[in-house]
Amino acid sequence: MYIEQLALKNYRNYESLSVEFENKVNVILGENAQGKTNVMESIYVLAMAKSHRTSNDKELIRWDQEYAKIEGRVQKQYSSLPLQLIISKKGKKAKCNHMEQQKLSQYVGNMNVVMFAPEDLNLVKGSPQVRRRFIDMEIGQVSPVYLHDMSQYQKILQQRNHFLKMLQIKKQTDQTMLEILTEQFINMAVKIVLKRFEFLYLLENWAKPIHKGISRGLESLEIVYKPSVD
Structure with a gap:
């Protein structure tokens, strides 16, 4: 799998841009502050429907414009798959093979990306939240079901937290609903x-x-996941 073509409109500092890629190593060269990182980010956004640099989608839209559009064509096993993502102040619309996707979870996974950036050091130095976000995004690329489960988890968590607040201020007294939400959670x-x-x-x-190869056999890598519950 590789991306053959990328087109940007009103994305970051680009009014419009069209780039074609080869099925080889592609190197992007340019002066500082000309938008090289923005091109790399746009590929990531096209795949993941979110940026690795910001959680505010409005920052992706060019100044004084209503929307940003990213289009790409991905080569997958002898066939080309067109992808499109439109980001506006009202939200995001995604198309795969010219068909609009009802949910972003159905869209993510059509193009797989692995991003290496300086901020990746936060995976080691940063908070557990950064590591959880990394894990969730990587699993989400290969498992749409996981994205759905994450969405449901967040909804139930919000409902349960809201109900706990209602109990605290005495606007709710029924513990049965709390038990149901806790079980679902x-x-x-x-x-x-x-x-x-x-x-x-x-x-x-x-x-x-x-x-092991990098360390010439002197070190053994171990990954340990320690959730807050056993």
Whole structure:
């Protein structure tokens, strides 16, 4: 799989841009502050429907414009797959093979990317939240079900937290609803935690021989996942 073509409109500092890529190593050269990183980011956004640099989608839209559009063509096993992502102040619309996707979770995974950037050091130095986000994004690329489970988990968590606040200020007194939400919350959390364990087990098996080669056999890599519950 590789990206053959990329087109940007009103994205960051680009009014319009069209680039074609080869199925080889592609090097992007340019002066400082001309938009090289923006091109790399746009490829990531086209694949993941979100940026690795900001959580505010409005920052991706060119100044004084209503929307940004990213289009790409991905070569996958002798066929080309067109992808399109439109980012506006109202939200995001994604198309795969010219068909609009009802949910972004159905869109993510059509193009797989691995991003290496200076901020990746935060995976080691940063908070556990950074590492969880990394794991969730990588699993989401290969498992749309996981993205759906994550979405449901967040919804139930918000509902449960809201209900706890209502109990605290005495606007709710029924504990039955809390028990139902807690049970739903546990069920979804178990699914997510087990999937993370499975992913990290596979990641460790893939990375161990690579790290052993880099360290000339002097070190052995181990990845440990320690959730807040046993």
